[in-house]
Amino acid sequence: MRAVCLLSGGMDSCVSAFVAKNEGYTIYALTFNYGQRNRREIEFAKEIAKALEVKEHLIINADLRSIGGSALTGDMEIPEKGEGIPPTYVPARNTIFLAYALAYAEARNADAIFIGANAIDYSGYPDCRAEYIQAMQKVANIGTKRGVEGKSIKIIAPLINLSKAEIVKKGVELGAPFEKTWSCYRETEKACGRCDSCRLRLKGFKEAGIKDPIEYENK
Amino acid sequence: MRAVCLLSGGMDSCVSAFVAKNEGYTIYALTFNYGQRNRREIEFAKEIAKALEVKEHLIINADLRSIGGSALTGDMEIPEKGEGIPPTYVPARNTIFLAYALAYAEARNADAIFIGANAIDYSGYPDCRAEYIQAMQKVANIGTKRGVEGKSIKIIAPLINLSKAEIVKKGVELGAPFEKTWSCYRETEKACGRCDSCRLRLKGFKEAGIKDPIEYENK
Numbered sequence: 001m002r003a004v005c006l007l008s009g010g011m012d013s014c015v016s017a018f019v020a021k022n023e024g025y026t027i028y029a030l031t032f033n034y035g036q037r038n039r040r041e042i043e044f045a046k047e048i049a050k051a052l053e054v055k056e057h058l059i060i061n062a063d064l065r066s067i068g069g070s071a072l073t074g075d076m077e078i079p080e081k082g083e084g085i086p087p088t089y090v091p092a093r094n095t096i097f098l099a100y101a102l103a104y105a106e107a108r109n110a111d112a113i114f115i116g117a118n119a120i121d122y123s124g125y126p127d128c129r130a131e132y133i134q135a136m137q138k139v140a141n142i143g144t145k146r147g148v149e150g151k152s153i154k155i156i157a158p159l160i161n162l163s164k165a166e167i168v169k170k171g172v173e174l175g176a177p178f179e180k181t182w183s184c185y186r187e188t189e190k191a192c193g194r195c196d197s198c199r200l201r202l203k204g205f206k207e208a209g210i211k212d213p214i215e216y217e218n219k
Numbered sequence: 220m221r222a223v224c225l226l227s228g229g230m231d232s233c234v235s236a237f238v239a240k241n242e243g244y245t246i247y248a249l250t251f252n253y254g255q256r257n258r259r260e261i262e263f264a265k266e267i268a269k270a271l272e273v274k275e276h277l278i279i280n281a282d283l284r285s286i287g288g289s290a291l292t293g294d295m296e297i298p299e300k301g302e303g304i305p306p307t308y309v310p311a312r313n314t315i316f317l318a319y320a321l322a323y324a325e326a327r328n329a330d331a332i333f334i335g336a337n338a339i340d341y342s343g344y345p346d347c348r349a350e351y352i353q354a355m356q357k358v359a360n361i362g363t364k365r366g367v368e369g370k371s372i373k374i375i376a377p378l379i380n381l382s383k384a385e386i387v388k389k390g391v392e393l394g395a396p397f398e399k400t401w402s403c404y405r406e407t408e409k410a411c412g413r414c415d416s417c418r419l420r421l422k423g424f425k426e427a428g429i430k431d432p433i434e435y436e437n438k
Contacts, residue, residue, distance in 0.1 A: 061280065062282075064322065067277070069322070069325055069326030085367065092362065096315070096318040100315060102310065103288070103310040103312070106288055107287050129361070135354070135358045139355060143355075147345065148304065
C-alpha cells in the first residue's frame with residue numbers, strides 16, 4: 001500500500017501523515033513551495049518527512065504568487081481576527097495541491113492521498129470541508145486513469161472532523177514530532193502567537209492539556 | 220464579463236478562447252510550461268493571446284516533469300497508434316490546469332473558465348469528458364470563495380461535443396488563427412503528421428473541407 005501524503009510543515013498535515021504511516025502505507029511525501037511568506041515551513045516539512053521515513057519527498061514549485069489574491073502569498077496584511085473567509089485564504093490552494101497529489105499518486109501507483117484538511121477549528125476556508133473532499137474524490141474517480149480502470153485513488157482526510165485538541169492528542173499517540181511543525185502565518189523568528197493559525201494551535205494544545213513544544217513571541 | 224481561457228498553443232484551446240471572445244468576455248489567458256517535449260506550443264500560445272487581444276497572459280511553470288508518468292513529459296516513446304488510455308496521457312493534467320485556472324479566476328474576479336477539452340475526436344483521456352468537467356464544476360462551486368458566496372465560476376468547455384471537423388469550421392467562422400496553432404506531440408521542425416494528435420487534426424481539416432495552413436513532414 002502506497003500513499004501520497006501532503007506535508008505542509010504544519011501540525012495537521014504532520015498528524016495526517018502519521019495516521020497513514022500507522023496504517024502501514026509506504027509514504028510519498030509532497031510539499032509545495034508556493035511563494036508562501038514563511039519559507040521555514042518547507043524546512044520543517046523536510047524534517048517531518050525524515051521522521052516518517054518516507055520513500056520519496058517531492059517538493060513542487062507551484063507559482064501561486066504570480067496569481068496573487070491572498071495575504072499568504074501577496075502584500076495583504078495578515079489579520080489578527082476577522083469574520084467570513086479571511087484574507088489568508090489562498091484561492092483554490094487545496095484544489096491545486098490535490099490535483100498535483102493525484103498526478104503524483106498516478107505516477108507512483110499509489111492507492112491513497114492523505115490530506116490534513118480540518119473543518120472544525122479551521123479558519124473558514126471553503127476547501128477544508130468534508131463536502132469539498134467528496135467533490136475532489138469524484139474528480140479522482142472520473143478524471144484519472146486509475147479511476148477509469150476501477151482502482152480509484154482514495155482521498156483521505158483523517159482529521160476532517162476532529163477538533164484541534166483531538167488532533168494534538170492523536171499526534172501525541174502516534175509519535176508525531178510537534179517540535180518540528182510550524183503553524184504561524186508570519187515570518188518572525190518565533191511563532192507570533194497572535195495570528196489565527198497560532199491562536200487555533202495554542203487553543204488546541206491547551207484544551208488537550210499538553211504543552212506545545214515550540215516557542216512563541218506572545219501567548 | 221471576464222473569462223480565464225486555458226491556452227495550450229493547440230487548435231482546440233485556440234478555438235475555445237475565440238468562442239469566449241465572440242461572447243464578449245475580457246480574456247485572461249493562462250498557459251502552462253509543464254516540461255512538455257514541444258516548447259514551441261508556448262510560443263504559439265503567445266501569438267494566439269496577441270490575436271485575442273487578451274487583458275493578461277499568465278504563463279505558469281507547472282513542474283509535471285518531476286512527477287513523470289507520461290510520454291509527453293518523460294522518456295516514454297510517443298506512439299503512432301494504440302488502444303485504451305495512451306502513454307501521452309499526463310496524469311491529472313486537466314485537473315492541475317483547471318485548479319490553477321480556478322485560482323486565477325478568483326484572483327482576477329473572473330466569471331468563467333474556458334477550456335478546449337473535447338470528448339469526440341479525443342485521444343482517450345479520462346479528463347476530457349463532459350462528466351469530468353461536471354465534477355470540476357462541483358469543486359468550483361464548493362471549494363472556492365466565489366462559489367461559497369453564490370457567484371460560482373462557470374467552467375465552460377464549448378467544444379466538448381464537437382467533432383474535429385466541427386471545431387475547424389467553428390474556428391474559421393470566428394477567425395481563429397490556425398496558422399499559429401501547434402498540435403504535434405513531437406519536437407520536429409514541422410509537424411510529424413503521424414502521431415495521434417496530428418492524425419486527428421488532419422482528419423478534422425479534411426472532413427471540414429478546409430486546408431490546414433501548417434506544414435507537415437508526412438501526411
